[in-house]
Amino acid sequence: MIKFLATFLTLYSAATFAILEVTVLKKAEDAFPIVISPFLVKGDAQQGESIAHIMRDNFNRSGEFSASSADYVVSSQVDFDKWQAKKVEAIVIGKLEQVSKKIFNVEIELLDVYSKKTLYAKKFAVHNSGIRRIAHYLSDQIYFALLGEKGSFDTRLAYVTVTNKAQGIREYRLEIADSDAQNPQTILRAANPILSPAWSPDQNKIAYVSFKNGRSEVFIQYPFMRRKTQKLPYFDGIASSPAWHPNGESIVLTLSRDGNKDIYSYHLKEKKLTQLTHDIGIDTEASYSADGERIVFTSNRSGQVQVYIKHLKTGKIKRATFDGSYNAKAVFSPDGKSLALVHRVDRDYRIALLDIATKDLLVMTQNKLDESPFFSPNGSMIIFATNKGDSGVLSVVSIMGHQTFELASKAGEVREPNWSHYSK
Amino acid sequence: MLKATSLITAAVLLSSCSSTVEQLYEKVAPRPSVVTDQENLAATQENVIAPDSSSFRPQEFAGSHSRSAVQNSAASMAVAQLKNSNTKFVLHFSYDGIEIDELATQEVIKHANFMRDNPTLNLRLEGHADERGTREYNLALGENRALAVKEILGLYDLSSRVQVISFGEEKPIAQLHDESAWQQNRRVEFIYQ
Numbered sequence: 001m002i003k004f005l006a007t008f009l010t011l012y013s014a015a016t017f018a019i020l021e022v023t024v025l026k027k028a029e030d031a032f033p034i035v036i037s038p039f040l041v042k043g044d045a046q047q048g049e050s051i052a053h054i055m056r057d058n059f060n061r062s063g064e065f066s067a068s069s070a071d072y073v074v075s076s077q078v079d080f081d082k083w084q085a086k087k088v089e090a091i092v093i094g095k096l097e098q099v100s101k102k103i104f105n106v107e108i109e110l111l112d113v114y115s116k117k118t119l120y121a122k123k124f125a126v127h128n129s130g131i132r133r134i135a136h137y138l139s140d141q142i143y144f145a146l147l148g149e150k151g152s153f154d155t156r157l158a159y160v161t162v163t164n165k166a167q168g169i170r171e172y173r174l175e176i177a178d179s180d181a182q183n184p185q186t187i188l189r190a191a192n193p194i195l196s197p198a199w200s201p202d203q204n205k206i207a208y209v210s211f212k213n214g215r216s217e218v219f220i221q222y223p224f225m226r227r228k229t230q231k232l233p234y235f236d237g238i239a240s241s242p243a244w245h246p247n248g249e250s251i252v253l254t255l256s257r258d259g260n261k262d263i264y265s266y267h268l269k270e271k272k273l274t275q276l277t278h279d280i281g282i283d284t285e286a287s288y289s290a291d292g293e294r295i296v297f298t299s300n301r302s303g304q305v306q307v308y309i310k311h312l313k314t315g316k317i318k319r320a321t322f323d324g325s326y327n328a329k330a331v332f333s334p335d336g337k338s339l340a341l342v343h344r345v346d347r348d349y350r351i352a353l354l355d356i357a358t359k360d361l362l363v364m365t366q367n368k369l370d371e372s373p374f375f376s377p378n379g380s381m382i383i384f385a386t387n388k389g390d391s392g393v394l395s396v397v398s399i400m401g402h403q404t405f406e407l408a409s410k411a412g413e414v415r416e417p418n419w420s421h422y423s424k
Numbered sequence: 425m426l427k428a429t430s431l432i433t434a435a436v437l438l439s440s441c442s443s444t445v446e447q448l449y450e451k452v453a454p455r456p457s458v459v460t461d462q463e464n465l466a467a468t469q470e471n472v473i474a475p476d477s478s479s480f481r482p483q484e485f486a487g488s489h490s491r492s493a494v495q496n497s498a499a500s501m502a503v504a505q506l507k508n509s510n511t512k513f514v515l516h517f518s519y520d521g522i523e524i525d526e527l528a529t530q531e532v533i534k535h536a537n538f539m540r541d542n543p544t545l546n547l548r549l550e551g552h553a554d555e556r557g558t559r560e561y562n563l564a565l566g567e568n569r570a571l572a573v574k575e576i577l578g579l580y581d582l583s584s585r586v587q588v589i590s591f592g593e594e595k596p597i598a599q600l601h602d603e604s605a606w607q608q609n610r611r612v613e614f615i616y617q
Contacts, residue, residue, distance in 0.1 A: 193594035195559055215589045216563060238567050238590060241560040254564065259571050259588075261564045282564040298561055305520070305561060329558040342558050349556060369601070371558050387601070416559070 018161070020181040020394070020407040020414060024060050031066040032146065034059060035083065036092040037074035043098025051094065051106075054135035055142070057180055058153045061396075062143070062380070063404030083113045090119070090146060102128040110142050120145040132183065152376035155179045156420040157383070158197040158206055159394060163412035174208060176223055179376075179419070181407050187223045199420040200244050206418075207242035207251055216240045218253055220268075232266060243287035252276070252295060254284040263297050263310075276310060277317070289332040296320065296339060298328040307341055309356070321354060323361045329372060330354070333379045333399075340364075340373035340382045351384045353399060364397050377421050385415040503542050506616050513614035515573060516607060520557070522568045524576065532573055535614060536580040547582075549573050550613040551590040552597075554606035563592030569612050587617075 036056045052069065059067035074093045083091055095107040103125055110120040120141055126134050136154040143151030161173045174188035174197055188194065192211035199206055206221045218239045220230040232239060237256035244251055250267040263277040263286040277283040279301045286297035295310050307321040307330040321327035326344035333340065336356075343352035343363060351365045351373045364382065373384040376396075381404065383396045388406075392413035397403045407414060513535070515528055524532065539545055551566030567590035574586045598605035 193591070195563070195592075195594070211591070211594070216592075237588075238563060240563050254560065256564070256567055259567075261567070282561065282568065284564045285558060285560045298558070300520075305557070326557065328561050344557075369555065 018409060018411050019184055020177065020409050022057075022061065022181050023406045023408070025403045025405055032064060032090070033066050033068075033088050034090045034092065034146075035070050035074075035088050036067055037070040037094070038072075039094040039096045040073045040075060041096050043104075051096065051131060051135045051138070052092075054132060054180065054182075055092070055139045058136065058139040058151075059143075061180065061405045062151070063398045063400075063402055064147070064380070078111060080111075080113055080116050088113055092142060099125065104128065104131075106134060106138075108138055110145055132178065136178065136180075149380070150378040150422070152378045152380065152419070153179050155377050155422060156199070156203065157181065157407075158199055158418045158420070159407075159414055160194045160197065160416040161409055161412055161414050162392070174206070174221070176206070185223070187221055188229075195416060196241055197416055197418045198243050199418055201246055201248040201421050203420050207244065209240045209242065218242045218251070220251075233271070237261075241285050245288055246290055246292045252286045252288060254286065263295065276312075285329045287331050289336045290334050291336060294332070294336070296330045296332055298330070307339065307354075320356060320359075321361070322359060327352075327354075331374055333375050334377060335379055340375060340384075342371050342373065351382060351397065353382070362401075364399075364401060365395070365403070370395075372416055374417055374419050376419050383417045383419055385417060499542070500544075503545060507545070510615065515612045515614070517569055517610040517612070519554075519606070519610070520565065521610075522565070522572045524572055529576060532576045533580075536577050536582060539577070539582050539585060540580060546585045546587065546617045547577070548587045548589065548615045548617055550595075550615065551588070551592075552595060552609055552611050552613070553593045554609040555593045555596065555601065556606065557593075559592055559594070563590050563594075566590035566592045569610075573612050573614075 036052050036059070038052050056067040056069060059065035074091065078091065078093070089112070091111050091113055093109050093111070097105045099105050105123065106126050107123045108121065109118055111117070112119050122141065133154065139153040140151035143149070143153070156176055156178055158174065158176045161175055163171050165171050169191070172190045172192065172194045173186045174194050175184055175186050177184040187206070190210060190212055195209035195216070197206050197208040204222060204224060206223060208219055208221065209216050210219050216238050218232045220232075232251075235255045235257055237259060238261060239253060239255055241254040242251045243253075245265065249269065250265045252263060252265045254261055255264050260280060261282045261284055262275055262279065263283050265274045265276055266272070276286070276295065277297065277299070279299060281299055281301035283297055283299045283301070286295045288295055293312055295312065297308055297310070298305060299308050302319070305326045305328050306319055307327045308317050309320050310317045320330070320339065321341065324344055326349070328342045330339040330341035338356060339354040341352055341354060342349050343361065345363060348368045349370055350363050350367060351370045353362045353364055354360070365384070365386070367386045370384050370386045373382050375382055379399065381396050381398050383394055385392055386395050388408070391408070392415045394407040394414050394417045395403060396405050515524070515532070535547070539547060549570040551568070551570030553562035553566045567588060570588040570590060574583065574588050577583065577586050593609070596605070596609040597611070598608040
C-alpha cells in the first residue's frame, strides 16, 4: 500500500490550480449524526491533522450524514453517555504517529455510541504524500461500515472549465480533481471547445472531444503518464461523444461518416470499428451499462429526441423514454436498473431518474438548463452541469432527491462533469 | 414558429463587408442589366456558360458571362478579398429544426450560382445550435443543418467544393439565455475560402 501510494503521488504533480468552491447545500432530514474527532498527532505530522477535516467534509457532502468535530481529541476512554445525550450515533477516533521522516502510522476506530461496540478498526502505515488519499479511503470504509454501501470518496472528477480571456477569446481546460474537488490539475488547455471527458475504467485515461483541428474529434489523454495524447483514426464528419466499455478495451462513440450520425464501437488494440446503430436519424450520446451488455443512446428516429437501449447480445433496440418530448444523454446507474437523463419540462431542461423496468420518471432538479448527468460510482448521487446566475456550475443531487452540493469556479464556467470509477 | 427564416447577414469583422449575395455580385461579378443572349456573349469575347448549367439557375444571376477582361481581373481581386475577409452569411433555423423553407432555398441557390460563377471559391458551412438540449445532440444537429444546405448546393454539383463542420452549441453569437438569443444561435454560417 505504501509503495503504491508513493509511486502514484509522485506522478501526480503538486502544482496549484484554481480550486473549485464547494458549497454544501442541504442534508437529508434524517442525516446520520456522526462525530469525527481530531486525530491524536504524534511527531511532525502537520498533514495528519487534515485527515479528520477531509473526512468530515466528505460525510457532509454526501448529504446522508451530519458530521461534526469534537472540542478535544477523543481517545480510547469514550464517554458514551455524553455522546448519547448529544444525539450522536457514531464516533470516529484516530491517531497519527510519525515513525520515520516520511512514514506515519495511522490508527482509526469507528464506535457505535449506543451499542458501544467497535464497528471498524484499522492500523497501517502510510507515506506522507498519501495522507489525502488515506482520508478518502477511510471515509469509504466508514461509510460502508455504517450504511452497508460503498462510498464514492476515493474517486476523481473530470470536468471542463471555460474562462473568458480577451474579448471573444475563451480558454477551455480539461481538469481533474479528487472527489472533493481538491487537488485539481489541468491536463489540457485549448482555445477551442472541449467536450465529453470520460474516465477509463482503470482511471489511467480520459477520452474527450476536441475541436483543435477545426472539427470534433475524439482523443485519449493519459493524465498520470508522460504519454502522448492518442487520437482516434480519422473519420469523415463528426467524431464525438466517447464512452468506455467497462473492460476498457473499446470506446463507443458517434460518427457521421456518410453524414448520417450513428453509434460505433472502436476497439483500441485491434483498431476495429463496429457499427452499432443504423438509422437515418441522429443517434448519439451512447454509453454502456456496467456489465457491458447494453448501450443507452439518444435518437431522434421517432421524430422526437428520445432515449433508446440496445441489448448487444440480441441486437434488439427498445425505446426507454415515453414521458415528454425531449429526453437525452442518458447514463446507466451502476446497478443497471435506472437511467439518469436530461428531460424537458415545458421549456426547461432538467435531470430526471428513470426506472427502466417500470418506466417511472422522476424529475430531480428545478433549473432551466441542466445537462450532462453522471452517477457517482456508488450510484447514490448524480452530478450534472447547470447555470447559476450567468455562469455554469456543477451540482450534485442525491438519488433520494435532495441537492447535496455545488462546485463553482470564480474564474468562469464549469461544465461536462464525469466521475471516475473506484481507485485501484 | 417559422420553419426557417430567410438568409440574413452578419457583418463580421470588416465593416465594409458585402452584406448580401446581390452586393457580392456587384463587387465580384457585375450583373448584366439585360438577360444575356448569344449575341452579347459573342460580342464580349467571353467564355461560354458552363456546359452542365442547371435549369434551376436563375438567368439574372448568370453574371460571369458578360464580364470584360478588366471586370474579370477586378472580380478575381474581389474574390481574393472575399476569401480573406471571413465574411459570413447566416441562415437561421427553427428549434430542433433542419428544414430550409422556399425563401431560404432561393437564397442558397443564389450562393450556388455565385460559386459556379467563381470557380476558385470554396465554401465552408458551419452548423450551430442554441444552448438548449444536450451538447452532443446539438453537435449532431448542427451538422445536419449544414448538411441540409450542402444538399441544395449538391444539386448544382458543388459538393466537392463545400466543407461541412459543426460546432453544436459551443460557439454562440448571442450570449443571453432567451428566445431572441437562441434564434440567432441556431444557424449555418457560410464562409467563403
